[in-house]
Amino acid sequence: MMLRPATCSWFISLRRFGSTNLPPPPESLTTPESHSLLNRVRLLATCGRLDQALSLFYANGETHCDQIYASLFHECARHGSLREGVSLHHYMVGHSPTTQHNLYVTNHLLNMYCKCGYLDYAHQLFDKMPERNLISWTALISGYAQCGLTDNCCRLFTRMLSEFRPNEFAFASVLTSCVEGYGQFGLQVHALALKMCLDACTYVGNALITMYKRSGICDGTTDAWTVFKFMEHRNTISWNSMISVFLFHGLRARAMDLFTQMHSKGISFDRTTLLSIFSSFLSNDNDTHMFFRFCFQMHCLTVKTGFVSEVKVATALIKAYSDLGGKAAYCYKLFLETSCVWDIVSWTSIITIFAEREPEKALLLFSQLFQEGLVPDWYTYSIVLKACAGLVTERHASAVHSQVIKLSFEGDTVLANSLIHAYARCGSISMSKQVFDEIEDRDIISWNSMIKAYALHGQAREAIQLFCQINIKPDPTTFVALLSACSHAGLVEEGIKMFDCMQRSYSIVPQVDHYACMVDLYGRAGRIHEAEKLIDEMPMEPDSVIWSALIASCRKYGNTQLAKFAAVKLKQLEPRNSLGYVQMSNIQCYSGNFDEAGAVWNEMKDYRVRKEPGLSWVEVGNRVHEFASGGQRHPEREIICSKLERLIGKLKEMGYVPETNLALYDLEEEQKEEHLYHHSEKLALMFSVINEGHLNARGSVIRIVKNIRICVDCHNFMKLAANHLQREIMVRDSNRFHHFKDGICSCNDYW
Numbered sequence: 001m002m003l004r005p006a007t008c009s010w011f012i013s014l015r016r017f018g019s020t021n022l023p024p025p026p027e028s029l030t031t032p033e034s035h036s037l038l039n040r041v042r043l044l045a046t047c048g049r050l051d052q053a054l055s056l057f058y059a060n061g062e063t064h065c066d067q068i069y070a071s072l073f074h075e076c077a078r079h080g081s082l083r084e085g086v087s088l089h090h091y092m093v094g095h096s097p098t099t100q101h102n103l104y105v106t107n108h109l110l111n112m113y114c115k116c117g118y119l120d121y122a123h124q125l126f127d128k129m130p131e132r133n134l135i136s137w138t139a140l141i142s143g144y145a146q147c148g149l150t151d152n153c154c155r156l157f158t159r160m161l162s163e164f165r166p167n168e169f170a171f172a173s174v175l176t177s178c179v180e181g182y183g184q185f186g187l188q189v190h191a192l193a194l195k196m197c198l199d200a201c202t203y204v205g206n207a208l209i210t211m212y213k214r215s216g217i218c219d220g221t222t223d224a225w226t227v228f229k230f231m232e233h234r235n236t237i238s239w240n241s242m243i244s245v246f247l248f249h250g251l252r253a254r255a256m257d258l259f260t261q262m263h264s265k266g267i268s269f270d271r272t273t274l275l276s277i278f279s280s281f282l283s284n285d286n287d288t289h290m291f292f293r294f295c296f297q298m299h300c301l302t303v304k305t306g307f308v309s310e311v312k313v314a315t316a317l318i319k320a321y322s323d324l325g326g327k328a329a330y331c332y333k334l335f336l337e338t339s340c341v342w343d344i345v346s347w348t349s350i351i352t353i354f355a356e357r358e359p360e361k362a363l364l365l366f367s368q369l370f371q372e373g374l375v376p377d378w379y380t381y382s383i384v385l386k387a388c389a390g391l392v393t394e395r396h397a398s399a400v401h402s403q404v405i406k407l408s409f410e411g412d413t414v415l416a417n418s419l420i421h422a423y424a425r426c427g428s429i430s431m432s433k434q435v436f437d438e439i440e441d442r443d444i445i446s447w448n449s450m451i452k453a454y455a456l457h458g459q460a461r462e463a464i465q466l467f468c469q470i471n472i473k474p475d476p477t478t479f480v481a482l483l484s485a486c487s488h489a490g491l492v493e494e495g496i497k498m499f500d501c502m503q504r505s506y507s508i509v510p511q512v513d514h515y516a517c518m519v520d521l522y523g524r525a526g527r528i529h530e531a532e533k534l535i536d537e538m539p540m541e542p543d544s545v546i547w548s549a550l551i552a553s554c555r556k557y558g559n560t561q562l563a564k565f566a567a568v569k570l571k572q573l574e575p576r577n578s579l580g581y582v583q584m585s586n587i588q589c590y591s592g593n594f595d596e597a598g599a600v601w602n603e604m605k606d607y608r609v610r611k612e613p614g615l616s617w618v619e620v621g622n623r624v625h626e627f628a629s630g631g632q633r634h635p636e637r638e639i640i641c642s643k644l645e646r647l648i649g650k651l652k653e654m655g656y657v658p659e660t661n662l663a664l665y666d667l668e669e670e671q672k673e674e675h676l677y678h679h680s681e682k683l684a685l686m687f688s689v690i691n692e693g694h695l696n697a698r699g700s701v702i703r704i705v706k707n708i709r710i711c712v713d714c715h716n717f718m719k720l721a722a723n724h725l726q727r728e729i730m731v732r733d734s735n736r737f738h739h740f741k742d743g744i745c746s747c748n749d750y751w
Contacts, residue, residue, distance in 0.1 A: 038068050045075035054084060064096060066105050073108035082116035085109075107135050114143025119152075137163075138170045145177035153177040154185050166192075168201040175207035180216035187217070202238065205231040209241040213248050221249050240272050247280040253287070255280065256294050263301075274298065274307055278316035281323050292324045314338045315346045322353040328361070347372070348380045355387040360624060362387035363396060378412050385418035392619040392705050394426035410438075417445045424453030427703055427730050427737060444475050451481040457737045458747050460489030464498075476508050483517035487524055488736055490750045495521045512538075516545045523553025524750065528562065544573045551583040555590070563587050578604065578611045616680035617705045620691045627683040636687070641678065644686040648677055651720045659713035676713050681706050681731060685721060706733045715751075719743050 037060055044053035057064065057072060069092055076085035089109060092099055099105050106129055113122035119140075126132070126140050137160040144153035157174040160166060171193050178186035190208055193199045199208070205227055212224035228234070228242045239262045246255035259277060262269060277298060281291050299317055302308040308317065318331050335342075335350045347369045354362035366384050369376060376384075381404055388397040401419055409415050416439045423431040432453045439446050447470050454463035463485040467478070479502045486495030499518055502508045515538050522531035531550060535542050547570040554563035563584060570580035581604045588597035604611070614629045631637040648656070658676045681704055688702045710718075710733045722729045723743035731738045739746035 038065065038071065041068055042071050045072065048079075050075050050079050050081055050084065054088070058091070064099075066099055066102050069096070069099055069105050070108040073105070073112045077108070077112040077115040080116055082113075082118055085112045085116065101130065103129075103131050103133060103136075107133070107139060110136060111139045111143075114139055114146070117143075117147055119143055119147060119149065132163075134164045134167060134170070138167065138173065141170055142173040145173040148177070148179075150177045150179055150182055154182065157189075165196070168198050168203045171198055171201075172203040172207040175204070175211040178211045178215045180214065183215035183217040183220075186211040186215045199227075200230075200232050202231065202233050202235055206235075206237050206241050209238070209245060213241070213245040221245055221251070234267075236268060236270055236273070239267060240270070240276065243273065244276050247276055252280050252291065256291075269301075271307060271310060271313055274302060274313050275316050278313075278320040281320045288324060292321075292326070295320050295324055308338060309340045311340045311343055311346055314340055315342075315349050318346075318353070319349050328353050328357045332361075342372070344369075344374050344377060344380060347374060348376075348383055351380070351387070352383050355383055356390060359387040359390035378409050378415055381409065382414055382418040385415070385422040389422040389425035391426060392617055392624060392703050394423055394428040394431065397422040397426055397428075398431075411440065413439060413441055413443055413446060417443075417449050420446070420449040420453060424449075424456055425732070427701075427732065429453055429457045429459070442472075444472055444478065447472070447474070448477050448481055451478065451485065455481050455485035455488060455736075457739075458485075458488050458751075460485040460491050460494070464491075464494060474506060474508075476502075476511060476514070479508065480513045480517060483514060483521065487517055487521040488747070488751065490525060490748075492521055492525045492527070512540055512543050512546070515540075516543070516549060519546050520549040520553075523549055524556070526553075526557050528553055528557060528559050532562065542569070544570055544577065547573070548579055548583075551580060551587075555583050555587045558587070558591065560587055560591060575607065576609055578609050581609060582611055612708060614680045615707045616684040618684040618688050618703065620688060625684070625687060627680040627687070629680050630678045631680075631683045634683070634687070636690075637683075640683055640686050640690065643690060644677060644682060647686065647689075647721065647724075648717075650724060651717065654720050654724060656717060656720050659711070659716070679711065679714050681710060681714050682717060685718070685729065689725065689727075701728045701730055704729070704731045706731060709733050709735055710738060710751075715745065715749070719745055 037056070041053045041057055044050070044056065053072065053075065057068065069088070072088055073085060076082070076088065092105075100109075106125070110122055110125055110129075113119070113125065122140060122143055126136060129136060137156070141153055141156050141160070144150075144156060153174055154177070157166070157170065160170065171189065175186060175189055178189070190199070190211070193204050193208075198204050208227045209224045212220040212227070217223065224242065224245045228238065231238060239258065243255045243258050243262075246252070246258065255277065259269070259273065262273075278295070281295055295317075298320075299308075302313055302317060307313045314334075318334050321334070322328070322331050331353050332350060335346075347365070351362050351365050351369075354365060362384065366376070366380075366387075369380075381400060384400055385397060388394075388400055391397075397419065400422075404410055404412075404415055404419070416435055419435045420432045423429070423435065432450060436442075436446060436450045447466070451463045451466055454460070454466065463482060467474070467482055470478075479498060482498050483495050486492070486498065495518065499510070499514065502514070503510065515534065518534055519531045522528070522534065528550075531553060535546060535550070547566045550566040551563050551570065554560070554566065567580040567584045570577065574580075581600055585597045585600040588594070588600065616627045617624050618627075619625070625634065627634055631640060634640065660676065684704045685702060688704070692702075710731055715738070718729050718731060718738070718740045720743065722740035729740040731740070736747070736751060738751070
C-alpha cells in the first residue's frame with residue numbers, strides 16, 4: 001500500500017531536493033573496510049534486522065563515516081525504534097562529535113525523532129542546528145502533521161516561508177494537518193500552492209482533497225471534486241481520497257460510482273479503498289438492496305484479487321454484510337470459510353454481530369476465543385456484556401463481571417457502564433446501582449445508564465433523585481431517559497418540568513426523541529389532545545415512534561378517529577411495519593367493530609405485511625427455552641397446556657376474567673378464551689413452575705423475557721398467578737420490566 005504524502009514526504013524530498021547538502025559519494029570519503037561495513041549494516045537494517053545491524057556497528061570500534069550514522073538513523077525512523085535511535089545518538093556524540101554538526105546526518109536524526117513522535121526533543125534539536133535547509137523544515141512540519149499537532153504545524157510552515165520556498169512535500173504535510181477550525185488557513189495554503197504552480201502535483205492534490213474533507217469548509221465536497229477533476233496525474237491515493245470525501249459526507253452512491261470508474265479505468269485499488277467502502281454500508285438506507293448487491297460485487301473482487309485473505313479486509317467485509325441486514329448465520333459462515341488468521345478485532349466483530357441477534361451464540365464464540373489462545377481486551381468484554389443484556393437472567397453478566405475484576409478492568413468506566421446496562425436488562429437493578437456507586441470517574445454515560453435502568457424498572461422517582469445529584473452537564477440522552485421514566489410512571493407534571501428545564505437551564509434543543517417521550521407521556525395519561533397539539537407544533541416531521549405512541553394511547557382510551565389518522569401516517573413512513581395494522585385491529589376489536597378489524601387484517605395480507613409473532617423466553621437448567629403463541633414450537637406442549645388449564649381454572653375462582661375483546665375477531669367466544677390461554681408468556685410461566693427445581697434465578701423469582709408489549713389479559717393473569725403461586729414473577733417486555741408480587745404489579749397497571 002502506498003503511504004500518505006505526509007508520512008513519506010521528508011524522505012522523498014531528501015532524495016529529490018537535498019542533494020546539494022549531501023556529502024560526496026562514499027567512495028571518495030571512506031576506506032574499503034568502512035564501505036564494506038556500510039553495505040553490511042544497510043543490508044541487515046533494510047531486511048528488518050535492525051538489532052543485528054546495530055550490534056555489528058557497535059562491535060566495529062573504528063570511527064564510523066557519516067553515511068553509516070545516517071543509514072541507521074533512517075532505519076530507526078522506519079521501524080519506530082526510538083530507544084535504539086536515542087542510544088545511537090548518544091554514541092555518536094561520544095565517539096564522533098564532529099558528525100553531529102553534519103547537516104545530512106542531523107536531518108536524518110531530526111527525522112528519526114519526528115517519526116517516533118518525540119517532537120519536543122525534535123524541536124529542540126531543530127532550534128540548535130547551526131544550519132538548516134528545506135529538508136530540516138519539511139521533516140519537522142511533517143512530524144507535527146503526523147501527530148495531529150495542527151497549530152504547531154501551521155506556525156512552523158508560516159515561519160519557513162521567510163527563509164525557504166516550500167516544496168510539494170511541505171505543502172502536502174501542512175494541508176493534511178488542516179482539521180476542522182483550520183479551514184481558512186487551508187484555503188490560504190491552497191492559494192499559495194496555486195501561485196507557485198504546485199497545485200497540479202499529485203502529492204499536493206491528494207492533500208488538498210483531504211483538507212477539504214476534514215477542515216469543515218462549507219461545500220468542501222464540491223471543492224474537493226474540483227481539485228480531483230483538474231489533477232493531471234492521479235494515483236490510487238487520489239481516488240481513495242475522493243471516495244473518502246463522498247463517504248464522509250454520506251454520499252455513498254457517488255462513492256460507489258467513483259469506485260466503478262476507478263476499476264473500469266484499470267486503476268488498481270488497495271486495502272484502504274476496500275476498508276473505506278465496506279465501513280460505509282448501513283442498513284437504514286432507502287437503497288439497501290442496491291448496496292447489498294454492490295457489497296456482494298466487492299466481495300467477489302476481494303476474492304479475485306486475494307484481499308479477502310487479509311484479516312482487516314475480511315473483518316470489514318463481514319461487518320458490512322451485517323450492517324446491511326445480512327443474516328448472522330451467513331456472516332458466521334463467511335468467518336469460518338475465510339482463510340486468514342483471525343485476531344482479537346475479528347473475533348470481537350463476529351461476537352458483535354451475534355450480541356443482539358443471538359446472545360447465546362455470542363457467548364459461545366466468546367468461549368471459543370479463549371480456545372484460540374487470544375486474550376480479550378476491554379472492548380471485547382463490553383460487547384460480551386451487551387450480549388448478556390439480552391439474556392433472561394443475570395448469571396452470565398455476573399460471570400463476565402468476575403472476569404473483568406480478575407483482569408483488573410473494574411476501574412474502566414466503559415466496562416462499568418456496560419455492566420450497569422447488562423444488570424438492568426437482566427432484572428438486577430440492585431447490582432446496577434452497586435456498580436454505579438463503585439465507579440470513581442463517572443462520565444455522562446454512567447449517569448445516563450443508571451437513569452435508564454431506573455426508567456426500565458418503572459422507578460421514576462429514583463431516576464429524578466439521581467438526576468438531582470448529577471455533577472456534570474447532562475446531554476440530550478439524559479433527558480430522553482428522564483422523560484421516558486416519567487412517562488412509564490405517569491408523572492406528567494414532572495415530565496413537563498423536565499422538558500422545560502432541558503431548554504431553559506441547559507440550552508438543549510428538543511429533538512424528535514424528546515417529543516416522542518412527551519407524546520407518550522401525554523397519551524398514557526389520557527391527555528390525547530395535548531399530545532396531538534404537541535405533534536402539530538413540532539419543528540420537525542414526526543417519526544414512526546411518535547405515531548406509534550399516539551396509536552397506543554388512542555387504543556387505550558378508545559379514540560378511534562385519531563388512531564386511524566395516526567395509523568395512516570405510520571403506514572406512510574413504514575409500510576412494512578405491522579404495528580399500525582395490529583393496533584388498529586385491536587382498537588376495532590375493543591370497540592366491537594369486528595368487520596372493521598377483519599378489513600385491517602385483509603389489508604395486511606394484500607400488502608404482504610406479517611405480524612411480528614409474540615415470543616417469550618425463560619431459562620431453565622442452563623438452557624434458554626423459547627415459546628411462541630400456541631406453544632407449537634415446544635416438545636412438552638401437551639403437559640404444559642394441561643397444567644396451564646388447571647392453573648387458569650384456579651385463577652378464575654380468584655376473579656380472573658379473560659379479555660376476549662382483544663382476541664382475534666373471527667373466533668367464537670370459547671375459542672377466543674383458548675387463544676388467550678396459550679399466549680407465549682403464560683406457557684413460559686407454566687414451564688418454569690413445572691421445572692422450578694432447575695430455575696437459574698436468584699431466590700424464587702421467575703424471570704420471563706417477551707419480545708413485544710405484554711397484553712392486558714396476560715398482565716391480569718400474571719398478577720393473580722403471582723399471588724396464587726406465592727412467587728415473584730418478573731416479565732421484561734419490549735418497553736419495560738413488570739415485577740408481579742402479591743397480586744400487584746410494579747407498574748401499578750400503568751404501562
